[in-house]
Amino acid sequence: MKASLALVSVALAFVPSALAHYRFTSLVAGSTVTDPYVYVRQNTNYNTPVTDVTSTDLRCNVGGLASAANTSTYTVSSGETVGLALDQPIYHPGVVNVYLAKAPGNASAFDGSGSVWFKVYQLSATVSNGEYTWPDNNLGQITFPLPTALPAGQYLLRVEQIALHVAQTFGGAQFYLSCGQINVSTGGSGTPSPLVAIPGVYTGKEPGILIDIYSTATSYTQPGPAVWTG
Incomplete structure (x- = not known):
């Protein structure tokens, strides 16, 4: 398994960039994409x-802050299934984290600065017989239920997939990410925590980011804070 993954990574290095990578492009709300x-x-x-x-x-990818004003905000309710869909399925081995940040007003005017982000969902690696097993790398969308205790208001919904196929050197991990904008019209009374800043949440030296996934595995530590479930 480890050898085959290595061969795939080498082969993909020669694929044109227009074909080799994927983007989170669309909001998912319930059955709507x-x-x-x-x-x-x-x-x-x-x-x-x-x-x-x-x-x-x-925070929201290159150009993601500048495009905020031109992005609409979708109304949902706490407890509803939401997420982001991709233009093509994920195939690089890696893990997924989903963060929310509550805007002080309109999400389209929010830059996401400060310690305002909290994690609400993650897909982690597992280990068996000394090898990593990654979340299904044919995923075309990442979805999860919003916590029922999530307070009403407008939020940035940030999804990241951390690709780890060349993460054995510092700076090798690849973050594929986007921010959606949602308005939680019916919410709860929870207090999301812990709150982190992006950038700031990662140093790049975490054992789940700076990692040789082709070596013998004993465990995997998901980077970032604990998931807030409400």
């Missing part, structure tokens, strides 16, 4: 991942 970049902030680096964990691009 919206058109691309209506409720998801459009990035300007096409399908190139972010690799600098200290950059503000880690």
Whole structure:
């Protein structure tokens, strides 16, 4: 298994970038998948991942802050299933984290700065017989139920897939990410925590980010804070 993964990674290194990468482009709410970049902030680096964990691009991708005003906000309720869909399925081995940040007003005017983000969902790696098993790398969308205790208001919904196929050196992990904009019209009275800043949540040296996935595995530590479930 490890050898086959290595061969796949080498082969993909020679695939043209327009074919090799994937983007989160559409909001998912219940059974609805919206058109691309209506409720998801459009990035300007096409399908190139972010690799600098200290950059503000880690927040909503390159161009994601500038496109905020042109992005609509979709109304949902706490407890509803939401997420983001991709333009093609994920195939790089890696893990997924989903964060929310409550806007002080309109989501379209919110830059997501400060310690305002909290994790609400994750897909982690498992270990068996010394090898990693990754979340299904044919996923075409990442969805999860919003916590029922989530307070009403407008939020940035940030999904990241951390691709780890070349993460054995610092800066090698690839972050594929986007931010959607949602309005939680019917919410609860919970207090989301812990709150983190993006950038700031990662140093890039976490054992779940700086990692040789082709070596013998004994465990995997998901990067970032604990999931808030409400």
